[in-house]
Amino acid sequence: MAVTWYPGHMHKAQKQIKEVMPQVDLVIEVMDARIPFSSENPAVKTLRGPRPCLKVLNKSDLADPVITTQWLNYYSQQEGVRALALNTTRKGEARKILNLCREMVPLRAQRGEPVRTMIMGIPNVGKSTLINALAGRAIAKVGDEPAVTKQQQRISLGNGIVLSDTPGILWPRMENENSGYRLAVTGAIKNAAISFEDVALYAVEFLLQHYPEALKSRYRLEELPIAAMDFLEVIGRKRGCLRAGGVLDLHKVSEILLKELRSGKLGGVSLETPAVFDEEKVTERPSESV
């Protein structure tokens, strides 16, 4: 799945979301718990206006629980925002959000009117998986994004909640080079502009600095090399990623490292903490005008 966002795509996505927003009471923004900053789209704030927003830090099974707690505290201080960590692939877990949805829009619930919710988020964060888990049946295709948003259908989730079956698909942060790498490390973007080997090197550099123990235990090493390339060389040899003449197959070892990281074999790893806002001094660009 590769989604490339051009200004035309962004314009269209925003326009579609704006059109349905008057019939929405609550926005459920799905983000990747490993990279909440890079998987959040600041335009959501503008698009939702005064509506409350439930931020779902999804794939929390792959994230560092200590850092996920920091993010939950960070978001819960924002006006109109509640946040919760989820592992949508675990049976029964997704429906935990229903009570929270009702609580967040008390007036609708009091009047006996359904709370109308809509899921939004960048590609690959788990929107379709969440829709299916909430609905209890396969409505949205997982791992695939429709090029054109189809007609919205409302599905009743029980408990006084209805959900649009079509998520609002937004673009990932693109103004920041680190975000590009981190989105690629998690597999959210398969950007041909960043080679596989470069993504693996970025990941190893980060892991050497922040999760050295995870690397040592996964690859049974007592000492870690200082340089990322040396590390890939060491595990490449251990795993037999060699070409003729004993030359390291960098592509193969990169593939192994990223696959293991993405599937949680190194334990919970988070690539961003709330300090990222200060560290990277990003300028928020909440929305492009439509």
Ligand SMILES: Nc1nc2c(ncn2[C@@H]2O[C@H](COP(=O)(O)OP(=O)(O)O)[C@@H](O)[C@H]2O)c(=O)[nH]1
């Ligand atoms: N480990 C893990 N994987 C998840 C979770 N939620 C979704 N996924 C996986 O993430 C991938 C993308 O999910 P999908 O629902 O298609 O994302 P969408 O593009 O936002 O609709 C799929 O392979 C899902 O199985 C989760 O909570 N934990």
Ligand SMILES: [Mg+2]
């Ligand atoms: Mg989807």
